[in-house]
Amino acid sequence: MNLPPLTQSFVLHFGEMGSHWGINRTVGQIYALLYVSPKPLNADDIVEAIGCSRSNTSMALKELQAWRLVKLQHLPGDRREYFSTPDDVWAIFKTLAEERQKREVEPTLTMLRGAILERPGSEEERHAQARMKEMYQLIELVTKWFADIRDMDVETLQRLMKLGAQVQKVLQFTQSLGRLAGRDGAKEE
Structure with missing residues (x-):
């Protein structure tokens, strides 16, 4: 070299x-x-x-x-x-993720959709089909999440990634607020 x-x-x-x-x-x-x-x-x-x-x-x-x-x-x-290569490393990341989704995730979702629609012939196949349905639902959820992430502007995406585990604290806080609001609403009725 x-x-x-x-x-x-x-x-x-x-x-x-x-x-x-x-x-x-x-x-x-x-x-x-x-x-x-x-x-x-x-x-x-x-x-x-x-x-x-x-x-x-x-x-x-x-x-x-x-x-x-x-x-x-x-x-x-x-x-x-x-x-x-593109100058923007975030554009590279998004392109790579989109291409991997197109080449790897979408064919897997297609296969799983077909398998879920089939009529199982035995208890073993019912079990396998239930497990495939769980996998399908997980991959669908991640795919939708990625679509939301992909559509974010770079600044927002960077801020989200820097939050890391703090996102969990925000979600717990909002759940607590929701429970409090639910109790307050019950008292008002």
């Missing part, structure tokens, strides 16, 4: 993590390189920096484009294609 030590460390780490994320090493390395690069890079730049083959680079860039994680651009006077 022909990279400064800090960049090389980041690129190598993303390559190693790729297998945990369901992508190959080269895709992870190329994404990391594009993410930290101060300017868009073409395939030749990537090949030189990482030391992978041109065909491997082309395939990785196609995969990153399919995930909507890189932007293709052309520079004046240059016929080559240049690639970069």
